[in-house]
Amino acid sequence: MKRVVVEEKILERNNESAEKIRQILKDKDVFALNFMASPGAGKTTVIERTIEALKDSYRISYIDGDLDTDRDASRIKNLGVDVVQINTSGACHLDAYMVLKALEKVSLDCDLLIIENVGNLVCPATFDIGTHKNIVILSVPEGDDKIKKYPVMFNIADVVLLNKVDLLKFLNFDVDKVKRELRDVNPKAKLIQISATEGYGMKMWYSFLERLRPSPILETVGPFPQTV
Amino acid sequence: MKRVVVEEKILERNNESAEKIRQILKDKDVFALNFMASPGAGKTTVIERTIEALKDSYRISYIDGDLDTDRDASRIKNLGVDVVQINTSGACHLDAYMVLKALEKVSLDCDLLIIENVGNLVCPATFDIGTHKNIVILSVPEGDDKIKKYPVMFNIADVVLLNKVDLLKFLNFDVDKVKRELRDVNPKAKLIQISATEGYGMKMWYSFLERLRPSPILETVGPFPQTV
Numbered sequence: 001m002k003r004v005v006v007e008e009k010i011l012e013r014n015n016e017s018a019e020k021i022r023q024i025l026k027d028k029d030v031f032a033l034n035f036m037a038s039p040g041a042g043k044t045t046v047i048e049r050t051i052e053a054l055k056d057s058y059r060i061s062y063i064d065g066d067l068d069t070d071r072d073a074s075r076i077k078n079l080g081v082d083v084v085q086i087n088t089s090g091a092c093h094l095d096a097y098m099v100l101k102a103l104e105k106v107s108l109d110c111d112l113l114i115i116e117n118v119g120n121l122v123c124p125a126t127f128d129i130g131t132h133k134n135i136v137i138l139s140v141p142e143g144d145d146k147i148k149k150y151p152v153m154f155n156i157a158d159v160v161l162l163n164k165v166d167l168l169k170f171l172n173f174d175v176d177k178v179k180r181e182l183r184d185v186n187p188k189a190k191l192i193q194i195s196a197t198e199g200y201g202m203k204m205w206y207s208f209l210e211r212l213r214p215s216p217i218l219e220t221v222g223p224f225p226q227t228v
Numbered sequence: 229m230k231r232v233v234v235e236e237k238i239l240e241r242n243n244e245s246a247e248k249i250r251q252i253l254k255d256k257d258v259f260a261l262n263f264m265a266s267p268g269a270g271k272t273t274v275i276e277r278t279i280e281a282l283k284d285s286y287r288i289s290y291i292d293g294d295l296d297t298d299r300d301a302s303r304i305k306n307l308g309v310d311v312v313q314i315n316t317s318g319a320c321h322l323d324a325y326m327v328l329k330a331l332e333k334v335s336l337d338c339d340l341l342i343i344e345n346v347g348n349l350v351c352p353a354t355f356d357i358g359t360h361k362n363i364v365i366l367s368v369p370e371g372d373d374k375i376k377k378y379p380v381m382f383n384i385a386d387v388v389l390l391n392k393v394d395l396l397k398f399l400n401f402d403v404d405k406v407k408r409e410l411r412d413v414n415p416k417a418k419l420i421q422i423s424a425t426e427g428y429g430m431k432m433w434y435s436f437l438e439r440l441r442p443s444p445i446l447e448t449v450g451p452f453p454q455t456v
Binding site for chain 2: 038039040041066067068069071090092118119120121122123126139140141142143145146148149150151152164167170
């Protein structure tokens with residue numbers, strides 16, 4: 001199948017750009033997160049809450065990947081952090097080359113760089129964009145069968161945020177099944193139950209985020225906020 | 229950008245296969261639907277209910293595209309219709325070549341062929357798989373901002389099923405905004421509000437499905453069931 005060869009070449013070029021990104025982040029002492037999820041799982045809301053909680057203690061920049069519109073970017077810009085929007089013009093994921101170009105524009109005088117990928121539980125998982133950690137959000141209304149149906153994504157997750165748990169009382173959703181399947185697919189991933197709109201579990205997430213950062217990155221700016 | 233050239237070649241090959249599919253469906257008098265949505269929007273449940281409602285009057289076959297697992301295919305197989313599973317092995321959409329291969333296996337002694345695409349609101353929209361109509365499901369928990377954020381998908385929809393409207397009372401979701409944005413993006417698309425689990429709106433959907441079929445396909449088997 002010729003398509004496989006094409007895909008390998010694309011991924012090879014992607015990895016070259018991802019290496020460049022890793023070097024830039026290291027040089028600048030910036031800790032970077034790649035947020036991935038289906039459309040509507042709550043990426044932007046989780047990011048908004050996270051920035052609100054951390055922005056007084058840390059300098060944060062944000063890159064938004066969207067097919068079209070600057071709706072997410074505008075929401076984050078209102079929080080006063082530096083924002084760069086990548087319009088992928090229909091492409092279903094961010095690739096490292098797009099992110100590398102965005103790094104030329106976004107302020108890297110920051111401690112934490114948050115990248116919001118295109119809403120898609122499939123393709124973004126294949127494209128390394130040079131960040132330190134992958135945060136995958138699964139929301140309760142999507143159903144409890146998603147871990148094994150989208151194993152490529154959950155396999156690369158460092159953290160799975162199970163969002164919208166305030167809806168558990170209205171829906172038939174088995175949290176234990178999700179835990180079990182995540183253990184099978186990716187035993188190293190941490191699962192945190194949250195409701196970004198209602199606040200449930202968010203302090204645990206902020207606190208875990210502190211422990212995620214690889215030493216010595218961010219050592220220069222001290223620990224994550226003690227308020228969480 | 230070399231990637232664009234690659235993409236064009238892939239799409240060119242895809243369209244050749246899609247033409248072959250169209251010819252086969254025409255020869256066999258089969259009316260085919262392509263169901264697309266985000267993960268967890270309710271594709272399989274909508275299809276289950278639809279098959280239950282129509283299977284006594286129509287011969288139905290089903291092709292399921294999934295990254296991994298045969299969970300959806302097993303659910304539909306329990307309904308007694310002919311099922312073929314395509315495991316895309318990580319690919320984020322069905323392409324026409326995959327569907328063409330599946331047509332060699334699935335029973336085409338049917339009136340209606342339902343194809344469930346990979347859970348993804350982006351990539352499947354780019355790959356014509358030769359079906360007559362595109363059914364796109366948007367679910368209330370995904371949020372009311374999705375039409376303009378994923379315009380490529382909603383632009384090719386013949387019908388948008390707004391699913392899980394039973395959750396409207398718990399969520400901040402503006403149905404009028406969705407209607408307005410769909411009119412902007414794709415004024416020809418029909419929006420039907422449903423709750424596949426609770427039954428709301430489903431009769432309207434079955435009834436509309438009857439009117440979707442292009443004449444003279446299905447003329448030989450009579451109108452869609454009068455019971456809907």
